[in-house]
Amino acid sequence: MAPTQPSSGFGTRAIHAGQNPDPVTGAVIPPVSLSTTFKQSAAGVHSGYDYSRSGNPTRHNFETAVAALEGGKYGLAFASGSSVTATILNSLHTGSHLISVNDVYGGTYRYFTRVAVNNGVEATFVDLDNADNIKPHFRENTKLVWLETPTNPTLRIVDIQAVAKHAHAHGALLVVDNTFMSPYFQNPLALGADVVVHSVTKYINGHSDVVMGVAVTNNKEVYEQLQFLQNSIGAVPSAFDSYLARRGLMTLEVRMQRHAENAMQVAKFLETHPQVEEVIYPGLPSHPNHELAKRQQHGFGGMVSFRLRGTLDNVNVFLGQLQYITLAESLGGVESLIEAPAVMTHASVSAEDRAKLGISDTLVRMSVGIENVDDLVQDITAALEKAY
Structure with missing residues (x-):
């Protein structure tokens, strides 16, 4: 099967990105890789996988596909949308400050105000009906801006491109929760976001039978930091959930x-x-x-x-x-x-x-x-x- 190209249509990428027939049997749908560990040809020498928390072929297939749909280079799958939030927040040092749109998912609000604060990360919530409202809230230690658009549950729309310019002018990264739109209806990376996140549980899987999350970025430094935390914290999805989510993604x-x-x-x-x-x-x-x-x-x-x-x-x-x-x-x-x-x-x-x-x-x-x-x-x- 030919690899998908960035110019390929959305439906083509959704079906074919990372989804190559099994080289041994020719199976069109790759088998689920349930193994927790992988044989090494010599001590410390492996074919890309050594332990399933660090990397799994079925999970990698899914990560590759979502990244392709969001126009990103790197995808990282997690055990839930909330664990994506927690992992990204763990990339901030104690004493950091973040700005969030005020109309944010209740679980995200809870994490920012009742968990992150205990780790020395402070959050300010701002009405971003007008993107310029964010300007007076930046501080020297502002490292992150967090958006949802449309917001949950009042469906306000935030100007991603305008907020990205403000965030980058102050040296902060912009994270956009794109769960409500899915990659089909909105691509925040193309509008200036540094990281786009999804609760895979929702539209990406689409069948109310998987709890998962994903983050996508084009920034290699951000990817490597999040990949380290993904492995270190270990909030990764099972191979079977990754298979189900990849299957849902096709439609x-x-x-x-x-x-x-x-x-x-x-x-x-x-x-x-x-x-x-x-x-x-x-x-x-x-x-x-x-x-x-x-x-x-x-x-x-x-x-x-x-x-x-x-x-x-x-x-x-x-x-x-x-x-x-x-x-x-x-x-x-x-x-x-x-x-x-x-x-x-x-x-x-x-x-x-x-x-x-x-x-x-x-x-x-x-x-x-x-x-x-x-x-x-x-x-x-x-x-x-x-x-x-």
């Missing part, structure tokens, strides 16, 4: 197309419903960052947030009446999932900070799956009727 293009098509139709429907106070979807002209989303993304993704009228009681009745759409945390699977961030994914964020961010009790976040969209709309309609 990422067609899945993301369907996610986005369905999400747009669901968002448009919700805008017409009398019990829906606000719909937040970057693909709608009503979204305040719609034009920025069109510039830096290749599409609008499968995440839709909306505010219902009434109280949390109405929200709970609505969520409890859904049939096809499952009340559960997480996102990015082929099935539609829905949740109330204030009491679920973002419960670790203080009530005061949730209020500032607009994470109210009546805010609902939906990961729109790839089911028949008419069934999803009918499910929402029936549940709303019962809730009100």
